[in-house]
Amino acid sequence: MKAIRRFTVRTVLPEPLRPLGELAQNLRWSWHQETRELFRGVDPEGWRAAQGDPVRLLGAVSKERLTTLAGDRRFLRRLAAAAEDLADYTTNPRWYQEQSDLPAAIAYFSPEFGVTSALPQYSGGLGILAGDHLKAASDLGVPLIGVGLLYRHGYFRQTLSREGWQQEQYPVLDPNSLPVTPLREADGTPAEVTLTLTGGRALHARIWKAQVGRVPLLLLDSDVESNQPAERDVTDRLYGGGSEHRLLQEMLLGIGGVRAVRAYCRITGHLAPEVFHTNEGHAGFLGLERIRELSLEGLDFDTALEAVRAGTLFTTHTPVPAGIDRFDRELVGRYLGDGGELPGVDIGRILELGRETYPGGDPNLFNMAVMGLRLAQRANGVSTLHGAVSREMFAGLWPGFDPEDVPITSITNGVHAPTWVAPEVQRLAAQHAGAQAAEDAMIIGGSDRWEAIAGLPDQAIWELRRELREQLVDDVRRRLRASWRQRGAGDAELGWTDSVLDPDVLTIGFARRVPSYKRLTLMLRDQERLTGLLLHPERPIQIVVAGKAHPADDGGKRLVQELVRFTDDPRVRHRIVFLPDYDMRMARLLYPGCDVWLNNPLRPLEACGTSGMKAALNGCLNLSVLDGWWDEWFDGDNGWAIPTADGLSDEDRRDQLEAAALYELLENQVAPRFYDHGPQAAPKRWIEMVRHTLSTLGPKVLAGRMVRDYVNELYAPAARSHRAIQGPAAAELAGWKQRVRRQWPQVSVDHVETGAVEEGTTPELGSTLTLRAQVSLGGLDPADVEVQLLAGRVDAADRLTSPTVIPLKPTARPDSAGRQSYEGQLTLDRTGAFGYTVRVLPAHPLLATSAELGLVAAPAEAEGMTAGLLR
Numbered sequence: 001m002k003a004i005r006r007f008t009v010r011t012v013l014p015e016p017l018r019p020l021g022e023l024a025q026n027l028r029w030s031w032h033q034e035t036r037e038l039f040r041g042v043d044p045e046g047w048r049a050a051q052g053d054p055v056r057l058l059g060a061v062s063k064e065r066l067t068t069l070a071g072d073r074r075f076l077r078r079l080a081a082a083a084e085d086l087a088d089y090t091t092n093p094r095w096y097q098e099q100s101d102l103p104a105a106i107a108y109f110s111p112e113f114g115v116t117s118a119l120p121q122y123s124g125g126l127g128i129l130a131g132d133h134l135k136a137a138s139d140l141g142v143p144l145i146g147v148g149l150l151y152r153h154g155y156f157r158q159t160l161s162r163e164g165w166q167q168e169q170y171p172v173l174d175p176n177s178l179p180v181t182p183l184r185e186a187d188g189t190p191a192e193v194t195l196t197l198t199g200g201r202a203l204h205a206r207i208w209k210a211q212v213g214r215v216p217l218l219l220l221d222s223d224v225e226s227n228q229p230a231e232r233d234v235t236d237r238l239y240g241g242g243s244e245h246r247l248l249q250e251m252l253l254g255i256g257g258v259r260a261v262r263a264y265c266r267i268t269g270h271l272a273p274e275v276f277h278t279n280e281g282h283a284g285f286l287g288l289e290r291i292r293e294l295s296l297e298g299l300d301f302d303t304a305l306e307a308v309r310a311g312t313l314f315t316t317h318t319p320v321p322a323g324i325d326r327f328d329r330e331l332v333g334r335y336l337g338d339g340g341e342l343p344g345v346d347i348g349r350i351l352e353l354g355r356e357t358y359p360g361g362d363p364n365l366f367n368m369a370v371m372g373l374r375l376a377q378r379a380n381g382v383s384t385l386h387g388a389v390s391r392e393m394f395a396g397l398w399p400g401f402d403p404e405d406v407p408i409t410s411i412t413n414g415v416h417a418p419t420w421v422a423p424e425v426q427r428l429a430a431q432h433a434g435a436q437a438a439e440d441a442m443i444i445g446g447s448d449r450w451e452a453i454a455g456l457p458d459q460a461i462w463e464l465r466r467e468l469r470e471q472l473v474d475d476v477r478r479r480l481r482a483s484w485r486q487r488g489a490g491d492a493e494l495g496w497t498d499s500v501l502d503p504d505v506l507t508i509g510f511a512r513r514v515p516s517y518k519r520l521t522l523m524l525r526d527q528e529r530l531t532g533l534l535l536h537p538e539r540p541i542q543i544v545v546a547g548k549a550h551p552a553d554d555g556g557k558r559l560v561q562e563l564v565r566f567t568d569d570p571r572v573r574h575r576i577v578f579l580p581d582y583d584m585r586m587a588r589l590l591y592p593g594c595d596v597w598l599n600n601p602l603r604p605l606e607a608c609g610t611s612g613m614k615a616a617l618n619g620c621l622n623l624s625v626l627d628g629w630w631d632e633w634f635d636g637d638n639g640w641a642i643p644t645a646d647g648l649s650d651e652d653r654r655d656q657l658e659a660a661a662l663y664e665l666l667e668n669q670v671a672p673r674f675y676d677h678g679p680q681a682a683p684k685r686w687i688e689m690v691r692h693t694l695s696t697l698g699p700k701v702l703a704g705r706m707v708r709d710y711v712n713e714l715y716a717p718a719a720r721s722h723r724a725i726q727g728p729a730a731a732e733l734a735g736w737k738q739r740v741r742r743q744w745p746q747v748s749v750d751h752v753e754t755g756a757v758e759e760g761t762t763p764e765l766g767s768t769l770t771l772r773a774q775v776s777l778g779g780l781d782p783a784d785v786e787v788q789l790l791a792g793r794v795d796a797a798d799r800l801t802s803p804t805v806i807p808l809k810p811t812a813r814p815d816s817a818g819r820q821s822y823e824g825q826l827t828l829d830r831t832g833a834f835g836y837t838v839r840v841l842p843a844h845p846l847l848a849t850s851a852e853l854g855l856v857a858a859p860a861e862a863e864g865m866t867a868g869l870l871r
Helices: 016-025 033-042 044-051 054-060 062-068 073-091 124-139 229-235 243-268 286-296 302-310 329-336 349-352 366-373 384-395 423-433 435-443 445-456 457-488 495-499 526-536 554-567 584-593 611-618 626-635 652-676 684-695 701-724 728-746
Strands: 106-109 144-149 159-160 166-169 190-194 204-211 213-223 275-281 312-316 326-327 365-367 380-381 506-511 541-546 576-578 598-601 623-627 639-642 748-756 768-776 785-793 802-810 818-827 832-842 866-871
Touching: 016 054, 016 062, 016 073, 016 159, 016 652, 016 832, 033 044, 033 054, 033 073, 033 312, 044 054, 062 073, 062 701, 073 701, 106 243, 124 144, 124 204, 124 213, 124 435, 144 243, 159 423, 159 457, 166 541, 166 554, 190 243, 204 229, 204 243, 229 243, 243 286, 275 423, 275 701, 275 802, 275 818, 286 302, 302 701, 312 598, 312 701, 326 329, 329 349, 329 365, 349 366, 349 818, 365 366, 380 611, 380 701, 384 626, 423 435, 423 445, 423 457, 423 684, 435 445, 445 684, 457 495, 457 576, 457 584, 457 684, 506 652, 526 541, 526 652, 541 584, 541 652, 554 576, 584 611, 598 611, 611 626, 611 684, 623 652, 623 684, 652 684, 768 785, 768 832, 785 818, 818 866
Parallel strands: 106 144, 106 275, 144 213, 275 312, 312 380, 506 541, 506 598, 541 576, 598 623, 623 639
Antiparallel strands: 159 166, 190 204, 204 213, 326 365, 748 768, 768 818, 785 802, 785 832, 802 818, 832 866
C-alpha cells in the first residue's frame, strides 16, 4: 500500500557531537576537503552508502557508533577544529570587506542552483554556474543572497532502455532529508510568501534556506497544505509542464522571490539588497514586484521604473532566440492585471516591457529576456564572443545603433576550483607550492601562484594524470555494469565490463546537455574512421560520453540512442562508453580523469561552456571549436582548436567538414603527442602543454575572478546608481526621459563640414581636420545631448570599423532656425581608407550609457563620410 504521508525522522546527536549537525547544514562541506574527511571518519561505509551526503549519513548512522564517537577524544578534537574553522570562515573579513563603496547586499536570482548533488536543484550549466557563483561569493565575502525554487522532484534521473532510449524518473525529494532548514518567524511558525492568482485563488510557498558557506540560498516550495493541488504542483519539477505552469513558476521565482528576500532580511536583520541580479530571464518578474512595492509608496510607474532599473543587472545565457521563455500576452495580462498578482500597476505598461518591438518580433508574445533588458540598467553576456552575439541578437531593441554600441557588456564565466579540482591535484599542489599558496590560487587566483603549481616535475604530473585516469576507469566500469543491469542484462552477460577502458590509453571526455547545437553525435559522422582511431594498434583513444536530453526533446533522445547503439557494438564497447544520469558526482571524477576535453558545438551557439574550464584546472587539455570561453583564451599551446565552416548554409556539409577536421586533429596531432614517450618516461611535449594550461588558464577560469569582475564592473556601479536614482532623482530622471522622447523626432544633424589645417587635395598622416556640425535640437537644450564625431577606418561599403569617438563642443548660440553649432578636431593618425560621421545622443549624468534610451540622430546622408586616402 502507498503511504498517505511521507516524512523523515532525524537523528538526535549526543551533545559532544552537536557541531556535526551544524557542519552538515552548511554546504561548505561540499567543497571543503577537511570537513568531508571528518564526515568520512564518522562511518566510512556509511559515507559511501550516503554518496558523500552528510545529512543522509547522520540520518543512517547507528546510535552505538555515535556513542563511541562521543567518547573518542581524537575525533572530538578534529570536530572542534572543523567547527572553529567554519566559524572563522563565515565571520572574519575576507576580500570584499577590504574594499570600499560596494553594495550592502546583492540578491542573486536563478531558476536552478547546482551547489551539490545532495541538493539536486539543477539540470545543467546554468545551475552549476549559479552554484559556483554562490560559492565564490562566499569565499570572497560578497554579501550575496541567493533566491531560487525548491523542486520537489528536482530534475529527472536518466536511465536507458535495452534499445538505448532515454527514460526519465522523478524521485520525490523530502526537504527534511535535504541540507536545508525552514525559515521561521519569531514565533516559530514557518515563513511563507503568498501570490494572488486569477479566480480568487492564491499560491502559498514556504521558504527553505540552504547555507552555502557565508551565503544564504532561499528556496521557495509550493508543496504546502494550504494550497490547492494545482498550486501545490507549481514547484514540482525543474523545467517541467506547459506554458501556464512555467509562467507560475517564474512568477513565484521573481515576485515571490523578492518577498522572500524581504522576509529573510526582516527576520534575520540582514542588510537589504541594493542590487538585484537576474540570472537569465526566468526571474525577470522580480522587477515588477519592486515596481509594485514603490507604487505603494506613492511613486508613479515611470518613476518607480527608473528607481528599479538603477540597481538591476540582467545576465543573458542564451545565444539563440529559441532559448528564451516567451508567453502569450493575454496569459500574462490575466495573471498580472486586475484580479491578478499586481493590482494597481498599469498592466498595459507591464505588457509593453515584454513586447517584441524589433523587426520580426511577434507582438502577441511576452518575451522574458526583452523584459529583463528593459528592467535592468546594466546587462551582460557570459563570454566575450557571447557578448557580441547578444548585441547582435538584441540590436532591434536599440534601433539606429550599430550592434557594437548596444549596451550589453560581457563577463566571462568561471568555475569554483575547490569544488572541481580533484583532491589528489590539490594535495600535490599543496606539497609543491605550499598549502596556503595552493588554496589562494584556487580562490583568489594570481599568475604567480598558478605558475608555482604548474612547476611540478614532469614525472609527478604524469603519475598524477595516470592515477586520476585509473580512478575514472574504475568508476566507469562500476557505472556501466549498473546501467546494463537496469537495461535488463544479467551478471553472466557482463564479464566484458571488467576490461572496459584502459588506464594507460588516451582518454577523451564529452559530457553536457543534449540539444542539437551541441552535436553529441558529430564524432559518429564517419564511424569507420572513428573505429580506426579507437582501435589503433599503437595510438588508441578511448572516449567517455555522458549527457541528458530534455524529456520533451525526442530529437535529443534520438541522438542519445544513436550514440548508445554505437557504444554497444562489441568491436568498440571497451573503448567508448555512454554513462547515463550525468550529474555532479559523476563530473567530479570525469573532468580530472580525462586527458582531453572535447567540445564541438555549432559556432557561435555556445554561450560559454564551462565544462572545459573544470577539466583544464585538473591538467586536462581542451579540444574544442572556437566558441564561448575557448574562443577568448585558446592560445595555440593550451589545447587544440577544431576548424569550423562558419557561414556554410548546408548544415550537413558543415558537419561533414568539421567532423573530418576533428578526426584529423585526433589522428595527426593529439594522439601522436600523447604517445610520444618511452616506456617509463613522461611525454615531454604533452606535459609542457599541461603545465602551460595550468599556469595560463588557471587564473582566468576561476569563479573568484568572475565574481570579482561582477563586483567591480557591475555590482558596484549598480549600487551607486541605486543610491543616486531614488526619490526626487528618480522622478527627475523619469521626467527628463519623457521630455527627451517627445522632442527627439525634431533632433537632426543638418550639416557637417571639414577644413584641413594644411590645404591640399588629400590629407596626410599626422594632419588635423577641424570638423563643424550644425544640429537641430528641437525643444532640447545642449545639456540634454552629446554630439559625437566617430572616425576611423572604413570598409568597402564605407562602414566605420572600430571608430574613435570624439565629443564635439557647442561653439555659439543657436541660430535663427534654432540650430546649434558644434566643433572639434580630428588628428589623422593612420593611413588608408578613412572616414567619419556625426551623431547625437541623449546625455544625462544618471544614465549608465548614452545608448540607454535607444535614441540616436545621424546625418540623413553620408555627407563627408569618407575623408579620402591618407598617405
